Amino acid sequence: MQGRFTSRLHDERVASWLGIALGVSILVSFATGLVSHFMQQPAGWMQWPSRPVNLYRVTQGVHVIGGVATVPLLLAKLWTVYPRLWQWPAVRSVLHAAQRLLVFVLVAAALFQFVTGVLNIAYWYAFRFFFTTAHYWTAYILVGALLIHVSDQWAKARRTVMTRPQDAVGRRGFLLTVAAASGAVALTTAGEAVTPLARLAVLAPRRPGTGPQDVPVNKSAAATGVTATARDPAWRLTVTGRVSREVTLSLADLHALPQHTARLPISCVEGWSVEAAWRGVRLRDVLRLAGVAGDATVRVESLERYGLYRSSEVDPPHWRDPLTLLALGMNGAPLALDHGYPCRLIAPNRPGVMQTKWVHRLVVA
Structure with a gap:
């Protein structure tokens, strides 16, 4: 089965670069999401300051716009590594089974977060659970699985990234295309928070200048x-x-x-x-x-x-x-x-x- 996936883009170097970018983006989304959560539901000892005036505006804008821009990264990462889902035998040892289970949790949590997040900002609640609670707790599952995965794969990813292959042109073009896709998504969404870009915000559900x-x-x-x-x-x-x-x-x-x-x-x-x-x-x-x-x-x-x-x-x-x-x-x-x-x-x-x-x-x- 593995021999059917012949593209050189299904390799560890591309997967490592995409994984690094995706990991950074997820951690930024997690941090800014915590700001939003604890501003709305502060612990008993917490009192948020009133200044700077735009702190929440910036952090939540980064959370949502950055999260939407991460979707192309996630899809590219999944496309790059999906041949591994067809490895045979499916489980080779107890350790290998644990690793595959962790990857399943990581992928499932990531897809859940990004799919429900996009539906939420589009005001399309196709699910019956309360989005805020589910999104908050799944974020911990996602970040926990991510940190374990990084610790498990870091040595391999570092070694792969530091190597300079001779046939890097195709890989570089693919990565630049993914980066351009993420940039385009961010540009066409950011106008919902950055007024000068409002005319470009074709993906934004709300834009400045509309409404009473x-x-x-x-x-x-x-x-x-x-x-x-x-x-x-x-x-x-x-x-x-x-x-x-x-x-x-x-x-x-x-x-x-x-x-x-x-x-x-x-x-x-x-x-x-x-x-x-x-x-x-x-x-x-x-x-x-x-x-x-x-x-x-x-x-x-x-x-x-x-x-x-x-x-x-x-x-x-x-x-x-x-x-x-x-x-x-x-x-x-x-x-x-x-x-x-x-x-x-x-x-x-x-x-x-x-x-x-x-x-x-x-x-x-």
């Missing part, structure tokens, strides 16, 4: 069932919980408070981001009206009745930051309904799912 007030939305007011309550003239913002005094503010009351403008990005977990000029009341000013202690944590609640992200926690580093606003307007106009009218949270260095829209209650813990 030139900012995309993932979830509309109609889809969440808040249209009537958000437009109700009786809407009030309430500050309650562990406060010196409860505060209730109408929309007119909020407009009467000192207004501030901040240029901040909306950065979504799917990788897209866009900066906007937000205008509203500083969250810390509203909390001080209620006599909130400086070390308190604040839960920001939406008018949404259901959903995993209908509320978000705001730790002291964020609510004390002067850039954190209860936004009432955006890009020089009143806040659009789909962007959270009458009031939404906008803060630096936070995932978009934690920039709660249609805010109606602040609960101090």
Whole structure:
């Protein structure tokens, strides 16, 4: 069976170079993915800083755009090594069986991560499990299998890479083609986060300049069932919980408070981001009206009745930051309904799912 695969591109040198590039890419995706996970679900002792403002925007952009650009690398790597799947005998020893099982886990985890990741950023949930949990735990399986595989194959790969074969032209062309494919995928996706490249972002599900007030939305007011309550003239913002005094503010009351403008990005977990000029009341000013202690944590609640992200926690580093606003307007106009009218949270260095829209209650813990 092995004799059927005659291309010289099915060799250890090509596989080693692709494996090195793929390994680096997976580790970068793992590290940036951990940033996203622990920003959304921090451990009890963790408090993320509010600065630098664009930290999450950069790390999540690298995670998603870099992950998509890795797909050609993964496919090329699998094509290069797949003749080994037809080795006979299939198992030669207990050690060989363990090695083949490890490779199976590595390949399966890699395919799972990249296939479900691409489906997630395309908003096509063809699976019934919760993507975030499955993606997070499978990442550990993938990286664990990768590290064991690297330790097992490193000596061979290093020896192969350091050797200079005489007939390297075909291999070099193949590797350059794979690199060009990855670069093209990155270029046609990066515009979802890099505004000057937006016109090239044909593979991006969201692009700057689209949506109400030139900012995309993932979830509309109609889809969440808040249209009537958000437009109700009786809407009030309430500050309650562990406060010196409860505060209730109408929309007119909020407009009467000192207004501030901040240029901040909306950065979504799917990788897209866009900066906007937000205008509203500083969250810390509203909390001080209620006599909130400086070390308190604040839960920001939406008018949404259901959903995993209908509320978000705001730790002291964020609510004390002067850039954190209860936004009432955006890009020089009143806040659009789909962007959270009458009031939404906008803060630096936070995932978009934690920039709660249609805010109606602040609960101090």
